Amino acid sequence: MNIITLYHGSGGKGTHELIDNIFYKYFYNKILDQQGDSSIINNINGRIAITTDSYVIEPIFFPGGDIGKLSVCGTVNDLAVVGAIPLYLTAGFIIEEGFDVNDLEKIAISMANAAKKAGVKIIAGDTKVVEKGKGDKIYINTAGIGSLRNDVNLGIANIEVGDKIIVSGTLGDHGTAILCKRQDLNFETEIESDCNALNGLIEEILNSKLKIRFMRDITRGGLATVLNEITNHREQGILLDQNCIPVREEVSGVCEILGVDPLYIANEGRVLVVVASEHSEKVLDIIRNNPLGKEAAVIGEVVKDKYGRVLLQTNIRGTRILDMAEAEIIPRIC
Amino acid sequence: MNIITLYHGSGGKGTHELIDNIFYKYFYNKILDQQGDSSIINNINGRIAITTDSYVIEPIFFPGGDIGKLSVCGTVNDLAVVGAIPLYLTAGFIIEEGFDVNDLEKIAISMANAAKKAGVKIIAGDTKVVEKGKGDKIYINTAGIGSLRNDVNLGIANIEVGDKIIVSGTLGDHGTAILCKRQDLNFETEIESDCNALNGLIEEILNSKLKIRFMRDITRGGLATVLNEITNHREQGILLDQNCIPVREEVSGVCEILGVDPLYIANEGRVLVVVASEHSEKVLDIIRNNPLGKEAAVIGEVVKDKYGRVLLQTNIRGTRILDMAEAEIIPRIC
Numbered sequence: 275m276n277i278i279t280l281y282h283g284s285g286g287k288g289t290h291e292l293i294d295n296i297f298y299k300y301f302y303n304k305i306l307d308q309q310g311d312s313s314i315i316n317n318i319n320g321r322i323a324i325t326t327d328s329y330v331i332e333p334i335f336f337p338g339g340d341i342g343k344l345s346v347c348g349t350v351n352d353l354a355v356v357g358a359i360p361l362y363l364t365a366g367f368i369i370e371e372g373f374d375v376n377d378l379e380k381i382a383i384s385m386a387n388a389a390k391k392a393g394v395k396i397i398a399g400d401t402k403v404v405e406k407g408k409g410d411k412i413y414i415n416t417a418g419i420g421s422l423r424n425d426v427n428l429g430i431a432n433i434e435v436g437d438k439i440i441v442s443g444t445l446g447d448h449g450t451a452i453l454c455k456r457q458d459l460n461f462e463t464e465i466e467s468d469c470n471a472l473n474g475l476i477e478e479i480l481n482s483k484l485k486i487r488f489m490r491d492i493t494r495g496g497l498a499t500v501l502n503e504i505t506n507h508r509e510q511g512i513l514l515d516q517n518c519i520p521v522r523e524e525v526s527g528v529c530e531i532l533g534v535d536p537l538y539i540a541n542e543g544r545v546l547v548v549v550a551s552e553h554s555e556k557v558l559d560i561i562r563n564n565p566l567g568k569e570a571a572v573i574g575e576v577v578k579d580k581y582g583r584v585l586l587q588t589n590i591r592g593t594r595i596l597d598m599a600e601a602e603i604i605p606r607i608c
Numbered sequence: 609m610n611i612i613t614l615y616h617g618s619g620g621k622g623t624h625e626l627i628d629n630i631f632y633k634y635f636y637n638k639i640l641d642q643q644g645d646s647s648i649i650n651n652i653n654g655r656i657a658i659t660t661d662s663y664v665i666e667p668i669f670f671p672g673g674d675i676g677k678l679s680v681c682g683t684v685n686d687l688a689v690v691g692a693i694p695l696y697l698t699a700g701f702i703i704e705e706g707f708d709v710n711d712l713e714k715i716a717i718s719m720a721n722a723a724k725k726a727g728v729k730i731i732a733g734d735t736k737v738v739e740k741g742k743g744d745k746i747y748i749n750t751a752g753i754g755s756l757r758n759d760v761n762l763g764i765a766n767i768e769v770g771d772k773i774i775v776s777g778t779l780g781d782h783g784t785a786i787l788c789k790r791q792d793l794n795f796e797t798e799i800e801s802d803c804n805a806l807n808g809l810i811e812e813i814l815n816s817k818l819k820i821r822f823m824r825d826i827t828r829g830g831l832a833t834v835l836n837e838i839t840n841h842r843e844q845g846i847l848l849d850q851n852c853i854p855v856r857e858e859v860s861g862v863c864e865i866l867g868v869d870p871l872y873i874a875n876e877g878r879v880l881v882v883v884a885s886e887h888s889e890k891v892l893d894i895i896r897n898n899p900l901g902k903e904a905a906v907i908g909e910v911v912k913d914k915y916g917r918v919l920l921q922t923n924i925r926g927t928r929i930l931d932m933a934e935a936e937i938i939p940r941i942c
Binding site for chain 1: 614615617618619620621622623624644645646647648649650651652653654655656657658659660661662663664685686687689690692696698699700701702731732733734736737738739741742743744747749751752753754756763824825827828829833874932933937939940
């Protein structure tokens, strides 16, 4: 078999063949091997975190990752930022007829590697095939199940005026890498996506027992959207210092050429941390000591503002409002 | 807003608008309302069942249901057949640009109604929008989480020679309803899909404490495929009596016209139960007393067979082998 046909989505021999030759082969674990209509896992102590995300990124292979790695890291990150230890993933594949089986295998290997690195197991799956022209190569849904740490209490409601805003690294890498690949732009230095699982880094932050108020991974809509989600309907605003926001020079350059703003672009391996002012330097140190957080920075603070605005103090000493993403969008960035 | 645009998948204002106006409105519950990256649920006692399924059915509205109802019932059934009480669903939407927002609302209402009827909550979701021609109206993934009953032990390994095979109703209704709708075939009596959540019926069966060996819902690949999954690599076969297999007359008729076999067609509200011979009549009574099981029947039994074959004793007194679905397939039946 070299390409996916409708036969592989029939639920009969073709589907079983695909499952045995690719999914069971690379995702193998005892829970998945139950091969039942549902997979049975042991008791999870305490509260449970659950999330779901579908990945429709185009192109499916890009500098720094692919749709498989992304589908594992994205969902792991959604669990980690609420203070959960990611444990299990489910994986649902919607494949377009004609898709190359070798590419499917590459994606499965990439998912398996990312899952191993993040310490999660893929325990249930589903495969559907749609006719040519009714999909675009492959779409992947992952749902994630994690065990909530009982020593953390994270939430927007915890945020206080004076708290500091930290980002764990440079912004805009993922979105810019995708745009360059899509438009076939070549520069001297290739921009790589920041796509990575952040649960290890986040565990280190939470283990510190410092006053962490809230965390969110900075995905669709970018930093501006995440910050607006925080201030929305609240009497707190956020004041950012543009000089402190880490953006790679080549990312800035590409964004200027393409007319997009790195603060509105999706990242897939960056977390925003809101921390009590007195602990911000300690938290920054912890993040910077992790290989995924070397370029972390304190970028601003929470201020009193009855309009709940996100304000950017710009390099030319002006201040502008960063609204939630509206007209500016990059479709299928994740 | 009347149609879905890429704007609704941006993660910014458009996505928030869609979530507020449709998903939160109809799926509302306190867990979903946490609006976090992951939803937090309370401790689940004992073992947990987890499953995932993507739904790509075409057409999305059909007699007896729609893709929304199906996406809830199908996943609920996958939890119920392993002996779990379905509790929570996640929902991931992949919507094609240009999709009618009114249709999305109808689908959301249908999901909400099906979830309410089945006693499950939709606690996490995700929306992606793909360009026109890169999808087909709407695809839905649901992952399901249930609490495994500790008083049941179901598994293919429990099956013994002499056990009886029960189906909970007529076969082929769902697949035939879809085919008729797709081909615009009109008959005097419209064939309706059997799409339904079976967790109530299955709970009644399990509450009886009778010797239930194994259950599976009879979906993609139909009865023949499910039975082959049971006998595959085992030294037990299954002998079916064609006279006992319930198939509606109009379904038989349509299948003959279209050249398909109702035993290979997907059902979405039928469960296969393997039960100890001495308890088969009692179990049959329980099923028949439920509105969803009125036409249940004992259709055959487990026999010794070192080739693991599924054999059908036909009306003309011959016996033929029912292999797993291979060439015969109906794409996008679920």
